[in-house]
Amino acid sequence: MEVSAMQKKKDKVTGKTYTHxxxxxxxxxxxxxxxxAARVWVNKYALKxxxxxxxxxxxxxxxxxxxxEIARIEERYPNPMKVEEIYELFRxxxxxxxxxxxxxxxGNNxxxxxxSNCFVIGNDSNSDSYxxxxxxxxxxxxxxxxxGGxxxxxxxxxxxxxPVKNSALTSTGLVPFMERYSNSTREVAQDGxxxxxxxxxxxxxPDSEKFIDAKMEQGKVTGANISVKIDDEFMRSVVEQTRYxxxxxxxxxxxxxxxxxNALELWxxxxxxxxxxxEPGVLFWDTIIRESVPDCYSDLGYKTVSTNPCGEIPLCPYDSCRxxxxxxxxxxxxxxRPEAKFNFELFRKHVxxxxxxxDDIxxxxLEKIDAIIEKIDADPESEEIKAVERNLWVNIRNKAVEGRRTGVGITGEGDMLAGLGLRYGSDDAIDFSVEVHKTLALAAYSSSVDLAAERGAFPIYDTEREKNNPFIQRLxxxxxxxxxxxxxxGRRNxxxxxxAPTGTTSLxxxxxxxxxxxxxxxxxxxRKVNPNDPQVRVDFIDEVGDSWEEYIVFHHKFLTWMEANGYDTSKNYSSEELDGLxxxxxYYKATSNDVDWxxxxxxxxxxxKWVxxxxxxxxxxxxxxxxxxxxxxxxxxxxxxxxxxTVYRDGSRAGVLVSNNSEKKKEDSSRFPTKRPQVLEAEVVRFQNNKEKWIAFVGLLDGRPYEIFTGLADDEDGLLLPKSVTVGSIIKNYEEDxxxxxxxQYVNKRGYKTTIEGLSYKFNKEFWNYAKLISGVLRNGMPIEDVINLVSGLQLDNENINNWKNGVERALKKYVPDGTKAKKCHCSSCGSDNLVYQEGCLICQDCGVSKCG
Structure with a gap:
């Protein structure tokens, strides 16, 4: 009997598996x-x-x-930590x-x-060639x-x-390349x-003004955060209102x-x-370079050139950080409690x-990078095709060996201050926070020195190079x-x-x-409820007649405060009572909206000063x-x-790119040509509903959906694509009649073009008819969020078609510009209609619940 490929794969797995x-x-x-918290852990961090x-x-x-795994690394060095000791720090x-x-x-094999959480790349030669x-x-x-970010x-x-020395004669400037890099980001997705x-x-x-304006046009550079590197001279020109x-x-x-x-005008x-x-965010670049310890080694390849996507790690090319x-x-x-205090001794030990x-990580x-390089070497592509990827990881490995950069940070600062009875943003709270971060810096650097004594310093360490660095002088x-x-x-790192931001970590x-x-x-x-169920309380009925029950959510440590002060955490408090608590x-006057900016x-x-x-x-x-x-x-x-x-003004992203000018709206809605171009770039979107695998081919014009072909991915006509195929072209051809x-058409792993003929008849005819309807409204410029509402409103009896409909919605949502307000939608958790699209997900601005494509 022939053993299926899936069975062979399962036989290789020795660990016990669990359902979701x-x-x-x-x-x-x-x-x-x-x-x-449970959902985040299972979806993002459980071993898979x-x-x-x-x-x-x-x-x-x-x-x-x-x-x-960390204990295994510890065994390589003197005075190793035991596995139980490490576990207790994590538990x-x-x-x-x-x-x-x-x-x-x-430990994920x-x-x-x-x-690594984040990387910075770039050409050491600062080449601006194509x-x-x-x-x-x-x-x-x-x-x-x-x-990696x-x-x-x-x-x-x-x-x-x-001027450029090619047939173009002159350079196009920054903005087209911003679009290129942004589009590449949108193409790459891992597990959604x-x-x-x-x-x-x-x-x-000279093009910085165009850079600053690039994201203000709807649908432009949606796959990137942008920040401007501002020097002290420019800031002085702004303050003193002089030319720059x-x-x-x-x-x-x-x-x-x-x-x-005029510096002030650009500012x-x-x-x-x-x-x-x-956006844009602002990076005070002279401060970054002046304070940067790695820039003491800039002539050795550690010149800081940019930051990771959230801005907390400025890096040189090919360096990374965990x-x-x-x-x-x-x-x-x-x-x-009145006797609350911070245990600085234990804190220093744990830092x-x-x-x-x-350092063990x-x-x-390095083991992971070696595995990546080994996989690249084993891939069937030619050495020429693999060269850029392989050299990239070799460069990253070299930087990790040479600099051994780390990213020790914190979470829970707001709760720490509240637990000590300090109001976030007050002078006393700020003074205490500074003392904590100073302690952390000294303890971490002390540990790195101890590690250097045991394991050796990072290879290019030089006391003389660092002696005038402001941060080192502070230490x-x-x-x-x-x-x-x-x-x-010396120092190990x-x-x-x-x-860093610790969104899911803090959950x-x-x-x-x-x-x-x-x-x-x-x-x-x-939460939505059935009003006919026994013992159900209906607190709110929305405009479509759905019933909702309201319930109170407490911040975890606010509950701890209530318990510490003798309040009943199980009581059903009124709004007035909650305000009084x-x-x-x-936490009073200490929320993100209350703190003095x-x-x-x-x-x-x-x-x-201590980071x-x-x-x-x-x-x-x-x-x-x-x-x-x-x-x-x-x-x-x-x-x-x-x-x-970075500043975020409430509601600033929602609707920011929507013009109130009727002439502008008319221009946007008719920007697609009446005649379909013969060739359109296309993205492949795969989705699954009720264990059925579906596929969508989305034709794009100027980066915006123009047409869609969808259906079952594993139908009898053999429309199966390698999972690696995510982009290609949709070409309009003609039969003999x-x-x-x-x-x-797409390019396969060997670099050859492969064509699947007849998307219009590869799928079930009913799917194709609905797809023609959707393509028609797309081609006439209907906003994507309106197209999604149109699809979701289709009343269909066929269960298969309903599954397909849900998938089409998911496929189209990824093209909704971030910050767009969702229409006629309510949060499934709190019932709010304050939902916006962000990276293809609907995010409730009131309770934070997200629903992804």
């Missing part, structure tokens, strides 16, 4: 009924193979997995939490992926397919109109997770091109766009352990003994610290996120703030020593 429901149920018990089989039942299994997410890639990837630009494009894609800088690309990209440019670049010189190349002593601009444009759309968070709340003894574990990352003044030991032994620690204050200590959610708590900026600047990389933090503002206030916050951030800042035919 089994893992979710067990995780729900682990997190004491917290559905969101490439087919989605789950090998862990609870986070406890994950913590043992990570502990065993219940209490003290130390590896983030993202390390949590899902350590089923998938070949990097442990070859160099396309090389960066391919490197970006290769990293994103391994789940990527950043790179565009300042080396010559400005628009510059789209790549993350940061694009930056120097304010000194832009040039290209931006660092040349004798540039090829120069122009003088006001940055402020206006940030106020309106939350992240780990220390849960600050866990060091508060007797939280929310030292976190730094040691981070670098060794684990020296705070702890002279540490500096002397470092001068003798070139840079150590960061404060599992059940604390506030990163350095941020609490979002809301108490809020209401709604909040007023008595340390200037105080938060100053806090960031003071904490930044050698950077801080990812967003200043949340109400919708009615003025542009002048945003400008004031940015200037204060520069003066306070921040390395970067003159009837039209639509063919899909």
């Amino acid at each position: 429901d089994e893992a979710f149920s067990a995780a729900l018990d682990y997190f004491k009924g917290d559905e969101l 193979d490439s087919d989605g089989n789950i090998y862990e039942l609870t986070p406890d299994d994950m913590h043992w997995r990570m502990a065993r 219940n997410f209490t003290y130390i939490i590896p983030q993202g890639g390390p949590m899902s990837g350590i 089923y998938q070949i992926a990097s442990l 070859g160099g630009i396309l090389k960066v494009d391919q490197e970006q894609v290769q990293l994103m397919k391994r789940r 990527v950043g790179h800088d565009l300042s080396h690309i010559r400005p628009k109109g510059s 997770r789209r790549g993350a990209l940061m694009l930056s440019v120097s304010i000194k670049h 010189i832009q040039q290209y190349p931006i660092e040349a002593e004798e540039p090829k091109y120069k122009k003088e601009i 006001n444009k940055i402020i206006h766009n940030a106020w309106k759309s939350a 992240l780990i968070a220390v849960n600050l709340y866990s060091y508060v003894e007797n939280p929310f 030292g352990a976190a730094q040691r574990i981070m 670098i060794d684990l990352e 020296r003044n705070a702890d002279p003994d540490l500096y002397e030991r470092m001068s003798v032994h 070139i840079a150590l610290l960061t404060i 599992m620690t059940q604390t506030t996120s990163g350095i941020e204050p609490v979002f809301m200590p108490v809020y209401k959610r709604r 909040v007023k008595q708590s340390p 200037l105080s938060k900026v100053r806090m960031q600047g003071r904490v930044q 050698d990389h950077s801080i990812s933090v967003t200043i949340n503002l109400p919708s009615d703030v003025s542009e002048e206030l945003v400008g004031q916050l940015y200037v204060e951030a520069w003066k306070s020593g921040c390395k970067g800042v 003159g009837t039209s035919r639509y063919d899909f």
Whole structure:
């Protein structure tokens, strides 16, 4: 009897597997009924193979997995930590939490992926040739397919109109390449997770204004975050209202091109766009370079050129970083009581352990990189095709060996302060936070020196190079003994610290996120109910007649405060009673919307003095703030020593790219040509409903859906594509009788073009008829969100067609511009209609629940 390929694959797997429901149920018990935490863990971090089989039942299994792997590395070095000791640091997410890639990837032998959270790439020669630009494009894609966030800088690309030595005669400037890199990001997805990209440019670049404006046009550069690198000279020109010189190349002593601009006018444009759309972010580049310890080795390849997508890790080309968070709340003894105090001794000990574990993770990352290179070598493509990818990982490996960069950070800062009775944003709270981060910096650097004594310093360490660095001088003044030991032994790691966003991490620690204050200590959610069921309470009936029950959601540590102060956590409180409780708590006037914005900026600047990389933090503002206030916050951030800042004005992304001008609307709706081009670029979107596999071919014009062909992926006509095929072309051809035919063409692994003929008749006729309807409205310029509403409103009796309809909605949602308000939709959790699209997901702005495509 022939054994199926699937059976052979299962026979190779020795570990016990669990269904999604089994893992979710067990995780729900682990997190004491917290559905969101359980769902995040199962979906993102439980050990899985490439087919989605789950090998862990609870986070406890994950913590043992990570502990065993780190203990294995520890055995290579003197004084190794024991596996039980490491496990106790991880257990219940209490003290130390590896983030993202390390949590899902350590000990995962089923998938070949990097442990790094973020990378920066770029040409060491700053080449702006097409070859160099396309090389960066391919490197970006290769990293994103391994789940890495990527950043790179565009300042080396010559400005628009510059002469070039080819048939084009002049350069197109930055913006077309922003689109290229953005589109590449949109093409790459792993497990439904789209790549993350940061694009930056120097304010000194003559095209920086075009860069700043690029995302203000609907549908443009939707696959990237953008930030402007601003130097001190520009900021002084803004404050003093003087002229500023832009040039290209931006660092040349004798540039090829120069122009003088009004700095204040360009600054006001940055402020206006940030106020309106939350972008661009701002990077205070002279502060970053001046404070950067790795830039002491810039001539050896460690010149910082850009940041990762969230801005917390400035990096040189081909360097990467892994992240780990220390849960600050866990060091508060007797939280929310008069005798509450912070255990600095235990904190120092655990920070030292976190730094040691981070160094072990670098060794684990080197093993992962070796596996990636081994796989590339074994792939069937020619050496020429594989060269860019292979060289990329060799370069990344070299940087990891040479610099051994780490990213020790924190989470739970807001809850730590509340637990100590300090109001976030107050002078006392800021002073205490600074002391905590100073302690962390000294403990981490001390640990890195100890590791250098035991394991050896990073290969290019040089005390003389670093002696004038402001951050190193700060450490020296705070702890002279540490500096002397470092001068003798060196340091194991070139840079150590960061404060990253910890969104999913904080869900599992059940604390506030990163350095941020609490979002809301108490809020209401709604769940849909059947009014005919017994013992159901109907609190709200929406406009379509659905019934909803309202229930209170407490921030986890607010419940701890209630228990510590004798309040009944099971009581059904009225809104007035809840308001009274909040007023008595340390969370009062300490939420993300309450905290004084200037105080938060100053806090960031003071904490930044003790963080050698950077801080990812967003200043949340109400919708009615003025542009002048945003400008004031940015200037204060520069003066306070921040390395970067991002603002988010409530509602600024929703509808920002929708014009109220009727003539503009008319122009947008008719921008598609009346005659279909013969060839359209196309994306392949796969989805699954009720265990049936479906496929959609989406024809694109100017990056926007123009037509769609869909149906079952495994039908009898053999329409099966390799999973690696995600892009191609849809070509309109004609049969001998003159009837039209639509063919899909893609490039296979060997570099040959492969054609599937007749998409219009490969699928069930009923699917094709509905697809023609959808394609018709797409071609006439109907907004994508309206097309989705049209599809969802189709009343169909055929269950197969309904499955197909749901899949079409999912396929189209990925093309809705981020921030677009969803129409006629309600949150399934709280009932709110405040839903927006973000990276193809519907996000409830009120309770945070997301529903992805």
